[in-house]
Amino acid sequence: MSTPAVLARGLHKRFVVKPAKKTVHALDDIALEVPPGTLTALVGPDGAGKTTLLRLMAGLLRVDAGELRVLGIDVAADPQAVQDRISYMPQRFGLYDDLSVQENLDLYADLHGVPRDERRARYGRLMEMTDLGRFTDRPAGKLSGGMKQKLGLACTLVRSPELLLLDEPTVGVDPLSRRELWQIVQQLVDDEKLSVIVSTAYLDEAERCARVFVLREGRLVAQGAPEEIRDRARGLCFVAAPPAGEPPRRLQARLLDARAEIVDAVPQGGEVRFVRRDNTDQAGIEALLEGAAAEPVAPRLEDGFMTLLRTQEEPAPKPAEPIARQPVPSSSTPGDTVIEVKDLVRRFGDFTAVASTSFSVRRGEIFGLLGPNGAGKTTTFRMLCGLLPASSGQLRVAGVDLRHARAQARRRIGYVSQKFALYGNLSVRENLEFFGGAYGLRGGRLRERMDAVLRQFDLAREIDAPSGQLPGGYRQRLAMATGLLHEPEILFLDEPTSGADPLARREFWRRITALAEAGTTVVITTHFMEEAEYCDRIVIQDAGRLLAIGTPREVRAQALGDEHGEHDARRIDMEQAFIGIVEKARKEKVHA
Structure with a gap:
C-alpha cells in the first residue's frame, strides 16, 4: 500500500493566550489519514483549528501530544525533511510588492535551491497554468487580488513538491479568479498526481474534493466523501418563494429565527433555500412560510455541513434586533x-x-x-x-x-473596511471608547451606545480582551460595532x-x-x-x-439574454450570472 500523505493519531495542540494566561485547545485528539495523490479539504467555523493543523503538517509548529507523519516522516523528529518535500501557501503569502512577477519567482527559486537548468521549464509551466506570462515585468504590488494569489501559488510551486498545503487560497478572490485557481489545483492533481490539502470557507470548493474533514473547536466532528456529508441533510432541503413584494431576505430571517424547526436558510435565485430539522412538524413549517409552497431539492455539501454543526449547538440566542434606529428626517x-x-x-x-x-x-x-x-x-x-x-x-x-x-x-456614515482596521493592542472596550470619541460621543451617551453594541454583537464577555487576539468572527463583530456606534x-x-x-x-x-x-x-x-x-x-x-445594474433577478435575466427573459432567471445562480456578464463584456471589448 502507498504511504499516506498525512497520518495523525491522538494529535493535541495547545496555546496559552496572554495576558489572561488562558489555555486554548487548538486541536484535541485529532485522528485522520489522507491518501496520496488526492485533493482533500479542511472545513469548519472560525477557530476550528484548520490553520493550526496545516502549520503542524508543514513542520512550523510542534505537536504537544500524539503522532503526526507527513509523507511517512515523523514531523516532530525531522521537520526539515518534511519541509524539503512539501510546499505550503499560508493565508497571507509573502510576495514582495516592489519586485516584479519574474523577480518574485526567482527569489523563491533561490530560497528553495531550484537549479538554474530546471527553472526555464518550470517557469514556463507555471506561467501557462496561471496566465501570468504577459505580466512578468509588472511589480507584484500592482497586480489585482486574484493575480496576486495566482503568483503566490506559482511561487509556492517553483519546485515540484510531493504535498501541497493551501490555507484558504481563494479568500478575497473574485469568482473568475477563484475558478482559475481551482483549475490549476485540479490540473496538478490530475496530471502530476500531487497530494493537495486545502482549507476553505467555501463549501462549494470542498465539494470538489475527494475527502472532507470537518473541524469544530479543535475536534474532528466528521469526515468522509462530500456525498457522505451531504447525506446528513437528505430529504430535509427545500426552496420556497417569498410572498409577493417581500424580499427573500425577510423570509430567510423569519426562518433563521425559528431555530427549533429550521437548521439553515439562505436566499437563492429569488427564493429561499432552507433545511428543516428532521423531527419538525409540517404545520410549524407551513406557518413560517405563510402560505408559500415549498419544493424539495437535493442537498448540497453546505446543507450537510450546517446540519452537522447546528445539531451540536447550544440553545439558540435571541433573534437579532435592529441595531441602529436612526429616525427618518421629517423631510424624507x-x-x-x-x-x-x-x-x-x-x-x-x-x-x-x-x-x-x-x-x-x-x-x-x-x-x-x-x-x-x-x-x-x-x-x-x-x-x-x-x-x-x-x-x-x-x-x-x-x-x-x-x-x-x-x-x-x-x-x-459608518464604514467597515476590507481589512481589520482597529487597534490590535487595545481591548474591545478601549477600541469602542476611542472610536466613540472620534464620532463625537461622550459621557452617558457613549456608555449607552457601547452597552447597546456590546449586547447586540455578544461582545460583553470579551470586553477586556486585546482585539488583535480575538478570533476572526469576533474581530468582524467588533468592526461592525465600532462602525455603528454613532447610529449612521x-x-x-x-x-x-x-x-x-x-x-x-x-x-x-x-x-x-x-x-x-x-x-x-x-x-x-x-x-x-x-x-x-x-x-x-x-x-x-x-x-x-458599469456592466449591469438592477435587482438580482434582473441581473440574472440579463446574463441569460433577451431570448429567455426574467421568468427563466432562477435557472442560474448569481455566480454563473456574474461570470457570464463579465466574460461577455471582456470578449466584446477585445473585438471592439
Whole structure:
C-alpha cells in the first residue's frame, strides 16, 4: 500500500493566550489519514483549528501530544525533511510588492535551491497554468487580488513538491479568479498526481474534493466523501418563494429565527433555500412560510455541513434586533434617494480606475457593488465614503455634495473596511471608547451606545480582551460595532465576510437584515455571489465600467439574454450570472 500523505493519531495542540494566561485547545485528539495523490479539504467555523493543523503538517509548529507523519516522516523528529518535500501557501503569502512577477519567482527559486537548468521549464509551466506570462515585468504590488494569489501559488510551486498545503487560497478572490485557481489545483492533481490539502470557507470548493474533514473547536466532528456529508441533510432541503413584494431576505430571517424547526436558510435565485430539522412538524413549517409552497431539492455539501454543526449547538440566542434606529428626517421618507452618482470618474495618472459610472441608492436599501479584483469597486467605495476625491462627475451622499463637503457627509456614515482596521493592542472596550470619541460621543451617551453594541454583537464577555487576539468572527463583530456606534444613516461594508465560514456569514446577514428593516441604508462589496441575493439591487463593474445594474433577478435575466427573459432567471445562480456578464463584456471589448 502507498504511504499516506498525512497520518495523525491522538494529535493535541495547545496555546496559552496572554495576558489572561488562558489555555486554548487548538486541536484535541485529532485522528485522520489522507491518501496520496488526492485533493482533500479542511472545513469548519472560525477557530476550528484548520490553520493550526496545516502549520503542524508543514513542520512550523510542534505537536504537544500524539503522532503526526507527513509523507511517512515523523514531523516532530525531522521537520526539515518534511519541509524539503512539501510546499505550503499560508493565508497571507509573502510576495514582495516592489519586485516584479519574474523577480518574485526567482527569489523563491533561490530560497528553495531550484537549479538554474530546471527553472526555464518550470517557469514556463507555471506561467501557462496561471496566465501570468504577459505580466512578468509588472511589480507584484500592482497586480489585482486574484493575480496576486495566482503568483503566490506559482511561487509556492517553483519546485515540484510531493504535498501541497493551501490555507484558504481563494479568500478575497473574485469568482473568475477563484475558478482559475481551482483549475490549476485540479490540473496538478490530475496530471502530476500531487497530494493537495486545502482549507476553505467555501463549501462549494470542498465539494470538489475527494475527502472532507470537518473541524469544530479543535475536534474532528466528521469526515468522509462530500456525498457522505451531504447525506446528513437528505430529504430535509427545500426552496420556497417569498410572498409577493417581500424580499427573500425577510423570509430567510423569519426562518433563521425559528431555530427549533429550521437548521439553515439562505436566499437563492429569488427564493429561499432552507433545511428543516428532521423531527419538525409540517404545520410549524407551513406557518413560517405563510402560505408559500415549498419544493424539495437535493442537498448540497453546505446543507450537510450546517446540519452537522447546528445539531451540536447550544440553545439558540435571541433573534437579532435592529441595531441602529436612526429616525427618518421629517423631510424624507423610506425610499428617498440618499446616494446619487452621475458620470463618476476617478483617474490615477493615465490609468482610469472608474469610468463614467452612474447609479442611485434609496433609503433603507441594501445595495451591492460586485466585480472582479481590480474592477474599481474599492475605488468607487472610497469615493462614496468621502475617503477619496473624484476626478470628475457628481456625487451626493446623505444630501451632501462630496466634491465640497466630505467631512460633513462622513459624520452621517459608518464604514467597515476590507481589512481589520482597529487597534490590535487595545481591548474591545478601549477600541469602542476611542472610536466613540472620534464620532463625537461622550459621557452617558457613549456608555449607552457601547452597552447597546456590546449586547447586540455578544461582545460583553470579551470586553477586556486585546482585539488583535480575538478570533476572526469576533474581530468582524467588533468592526461592525465600532462602525455603528454613532447610529449612521448609511453603512458602508467593504468585503466584510471575506474568509468567514457559513455560520458567521448567516449571523452577519441576519444583523444586516435587521439594520435595513430599521431604515439604515447599507452599501456592500462582496466576492460571495450568494450574498448578492440579500441585496435589493446590485451593480457589476469591470475595468472601471458599469456592466449591469438592477435587482438580482434582473441581473440574472440579463446574463441569460433577451431570448429567455426574467421568468427563466432562477435557472442560474448569481455566480454563473456574474461570470457570464463579465466574460461577455471582456470578449466584446477585445473585438471592439
